[in-house]
Amino acid sequence: MTTRLTGAPVQRTEDRRLLTGAGRFVDDVQVGPQTLHAAVLRSPHAHARIVDIDVDAVLDLEGVHLVWTHEDLAGVSAPLAEPLPLLIPHPALTHGRTQHALARDEVNHVGEAVAFVVADDRYVAEDAVARIRVTWEVLEPVVGLEQARAGERLVHDDVPGNVGARLEQGTADAEQMAAALEAAPHRLALDLEVERSACTPLEGRGTVARWDPDSDRLQVWTSTQTSTGVRAAVAARLGLDLGQVDVITPDVGGGFGVKINHPWPEELLVPAAARVLGRVVKFTEDRREHFVSSAHERGQLQHVEVGFDDEGRLLALDVEFWHDHGAYTPYGLIVPIITSTQLLGPYKPQLYRVVFESLYTNTTMVTPYRGAGRPQGCYAMERTMDAIAAHLGRDRTEVRAANFIQPDEFPYDQGLVFQDGRELEYDSGDYPALLEKAKALVGWDEFETFRAEMAAEGRRVGIGLACYVEGTGVGPYEGAHVHVETSGKVKVATGLTTQGQGHQTVFAQLVADELGCRFEDVEVVTGDTRRMPYAVGTFASRAAVMSGSAIHLAAKRTKEKALRIAADALEADEADLEIVEGSVRVKGSPGSAIDLGTVAVLSNPLRYAFDEASKAATQFSVGDPGRPPVAEDDEPGLEGKDFYSPERATFASGIHAVVVETDPDTAEVTILKYAVVHDCGTLVNPMIVEGQIHGGVAQGVAGALFERMAYDESGQLLNASFMDFLMPYVTEVPDGIDIDHQETPSPLNPLGIKGAGEAGVIPSAAVFAAAIEDAEGIRVTRMPMSPSDLFHLRTDQRQEPTS
């Protein structure tokens, strides 16, 4: 009997290529002298009008093939000169603004694309960019949320107060909330702040395009999380039919959200240039470009007012926050909507009201970064929980437990509208059990003994804990196609992309389990619009839930067909058949069997015997001569295709806990222990899920202790390099992360899966703020917390080190 693969730590099938240098990342495609290379002139100013652009000095440079400014775009294709699309419009986004592929009259952040050059190689293209002369009228920039809120300077002249959107929702209006706060036995107010960080995958953005005049088709390779979205955008903007554009996403060197936005200017300009020049054109972003011209996230100011009873139960929770969305809003309000709705975490306040303003600043735009708005929401809620516990003098875990949604209360409707426009209804979970696991794993109840021991040595330690839920597996849909070749090999295609999450392995596990084929015989292709043209993308921890479910359903259809054909061939009842190790056999009679490859032969009646397999499948040898070779309601081939479209998101959950030591002199924070308990429903591959947690925790540690976007008052990003933006090396992450799993399967999909990709990063700011506060005995309201931040905080709160 075959062992079930779902739940097993199966080794990854994608690794061999990547370990031997045989991976194909976008810059590895079309390498050679025939390929031309693009470079982009980017704005040096945060806010300026373009008075004139002089490209004359570029035109006579040997090796330069093309120079475009905004003026040239309409001549290539009229829609190419229009502002880039606003991908997710929302009624509350009353003043949405997007950039042009090349700036028209004005630039709104350092790094905005201004001119585009194609040359023999990147060196010459950069030489050319350096020769372009722009006459600027420099304007005063708006940098930071406080300046944006003041509204004295405007990012966009026609957006009053820099307010792109204002959205309010909740289970109470302002009047009810005010009354409930007034009536509550206890009341607290908190002002909180989170700074910006960014995804910074090791591979930046990149696009390669080839126009094939013989077939009238455009081929685009791009490092994206959404191949089908890029395809649709390229077709629309270049005036091509969708059927003329293929988008192929090869290996992607990390995404973490930044590659969700599309199209980037270069994703349109590179294909357009390839078509105009009749040559392959490639753009590979460099590191500084990535910092200033892709996207950031996280920056928010928050104000929380909360009323609660003696047990710490939330009676009224009133939250207002201001979200920095940078210069443009191509991805709509997704990030602040998630903050506002996911803020509640595993808790059930009696009344909740949230209002946010999403504000323009003259800085790089903001689109989702792993966690997408949830870290900020978790930070607001968990800081509030800690504040309540401190106010009441109660244990922090008791206050949380008093507010948990109970296991028998699912599905639980929070009375809000989630990011996908659906009701915010949690599907399943068991938060009290998670808390027990977390306390045991981190040693919560024994911590005061440890603290005393450490204090005796003159050492200062603190413990923190933070809970979250994560809406994962959002719709609208994903699809899959499963095809059994006559060789018995099984080809699987799904349209969403992969950025290192082990999709080839996980999806092959699901197919092998459902279809009964050998795991080794399954080959999975992702993100290639030629193989699956209907897809959404890889973000919001949705791949396993969405494509996993679609693949499971497609494999099921394939199996049904295989059993039907095999039943005929074996003269047996379908109900008596099983598929084991790629062979359809009569249960209890293994001698009576037929290989899946042979079933594939039988499924496709042929006219021509072009090889041995097809010889067996000609119309003279297959089927009943009294009936048509392909029945009216059937199709040739052993294939199955299906789509999965959920009613609403699934809700993963978890708790992180950390023990830190703070240095009394240097104010450095050392992580002594990091513990994660989580519930992502059915675990398909625990090795891969743990890998996702490890990576998420590292990014969370980075965001809590190191990473920030250091803008100066003129809107220059001062740390736009890996030398200055402090991404963690191995020396900055915990040496060991303790993990405990819990599985409450989701009732919303056939496999019971919830997503796991982002959870590792969600509670980080909250959990470190709590632990540092606990170690230092001073209030922490602003993250990240560098040693100098902590040093100044000590000084400000007059808590000088005592050692």
Place this chain on the structure above:
Amino acid sequence: MSAEEPHEVHLVVNGTTYDVQVPARRLLSDALRHDLGLTGTHVGCEHGVCGACTVLLDGRPVRACLLLAVTVDGHEVTTVEGLAGPDGTLSAVQEGFRQCHGLQCGFCTPGFLTTVTAGLRENPDPTHEEAREMVAGNLCRCTGYQNIVRAVERAAELGREQA
């Protein structure tokens, strides 16, 4: 405007000699990738911080994005493509990374593999702390390094078994 003056460079990469014509400013990383088609060496930052482009120069790890191709004329370079055996057998380091799930997207992996290959040659039996130190100059955004450190320790074990 005239094209830049080309320089002839003899590169011995993974045991094969290549003669290429490159301008003086061509980076070794670009020469390997674009002139020789050895795309396993990746460029993550072009300022020597991330380590994705690490190759072995006469056996020692160097950042290929900080070296000009003309300066390594006649030297031996080993890239990730040169780590497996001639029959395709993974090296102990590659095998360690495979077994321990020491990679996710795989973009930084070639730099880790070359770095650890050199590190374990120098110190075949590292302590846990030394294994961490061995990879402390390379950035990975996916794995959180937990499994990379395990991979180094496993590679050391495999290396000792093979010795």
